Amino acid sequence: MSLMLDDVGLTHANGFAALSGIKLSVNQGESIALIGPSGAGKTSLLNTMATAYLPSAGRMTVLGQAVSAQSTARELKALRARIGSVHQAAPIPLRQRVVTAVLAGRLGQWPLWKALASLAYPQDIAGAREALERVQLEDKLFARCDQLSGGQLQRVGIARVLYQQAELILADEPVSALDPALSLATVQLLVQEAAARGATLVASLHAVDLALSCFARIVGIRDGRIAFDLPAARVGDAQLQALYGNADGSAVPLPGLHSMVAATPEADAAAIPPVLACR
Numbered sequence: 001m002s003l004m005l006d007d008v009g010l011t012h013a014n015g016f017a018a019l020s021g022i023k024l025s026v027n028q029g030e031s032i033a034l035i036g037p038s039g040a041g042k043t044s045l046l047n048t049m050a051t052a053y054l055p056s057a058g059r060m061t062v063l064g065q066a067v068s069a070q071s072t073a074r075e076l077k078a079l080r081a082r083i084g085s086v087h088q089a090a091p092i093p094l095r096q097r098v099v100t101a102v103l104a105g106r107l108g109q110w111p112l113w114k115a116l117a118s119l120a121y122p123q124d125i126a127g128a129r130e131a132l133e134r135v136q137l138e139d140k141l142f143a144r145c146d147q148l149s150g151g152q153l154q155r156v157g158i159a160r161v162l163y164q165q166a167e168l169i170l171a172d173e174p175v176s177a178l179d180p181a182l183s184l185a186t187v188q189l190l191v192q193e194a195a196a197r198g199a200t201l202v203a204s205l206h207a208v209d210l211a212l213s214c215f216a217r218i219v220g221i222r223d224g225r226i227a228f229d230l231p232a233a234r235v236g237d238a239q240l241q242a243l244y245g246n247a248d249g250s251a252v253p254l255p256g257l258h259s260m261v262a263a264t265p266e267a268d269a270a271a272i273p274p275v276l277a278c279r
Helices: 040-049 074-080 100-106 112-121 125-134 152-165 180-197 208-214 235-245
Strands: 003-009 015-027 032-037 057-062 066-067 083-086 168-172 198-202 219-223 224-229
Touching: 003 040, 015 040, 015 100, 015 224, 032 040, 032 208, 040 057, 040 168, 040 198, 066 074, 083 235, 100 112, 100 152, 112 198, 125 152, 152 168, 152 180, 168 180, 180 198, 180 208, 219 235, 224 235
Parallel strands: 032 198, 032 219, 083 168, 168 198
Antiparallel strands: 003 015, 003 057, 057 066, 219 224
């Protein structure tokens, strides 16, 4: 079992309850998508899984290790080295070179001397170049990060996680700054990477059709709780309107990729380039 959350709650210091009663199990090698309206708690859930936040209530196990307020700093540091996080806004120093930003994926695995040496002179240029090739940014290897667009920075963050070869990949809106075609290709890359290495992938996505096309399991989050946990083929209009709909029950337009991605595996996918289709 890669992740196990049993009645997990998260209450911030100001008293705001970001998560409540979360029950979720994810097997090693499984890939799932989190969907839900803005402010639903998807980012809080991912940050809790990443141990950036520690549960205020309930029990949580990550990669076989129990995580709680009693976990030591040493235990959490070792665990975090096994977790790769992709952020919506990649936390990359803008004056840093791209090669250094990618190699930072393994700083938690390297001895201190190697980590420090890599800041002065990149220790694995070939490895960084290979990771960047997979996100179509090999030509930016020695560019400064402040010379990149927001979408390119997102892809550098993904290259860093690819280079890290984490056992658990947590991606928070990893393609929010990318165009639809590149979004689809990038999510496909993450899913394929996890499958190839037997890693676990949990990704939050704003585009519902992208989630349904690329993931076999969908978890809907609303108001800090799990609204549903279903195979993608069983997620229909009723579930989505309940998840995204207004409090008065009125329907709302659903977020998506403007029909570029088929809503379900059975839908007509003729408009999707074959090299990009997740299924």
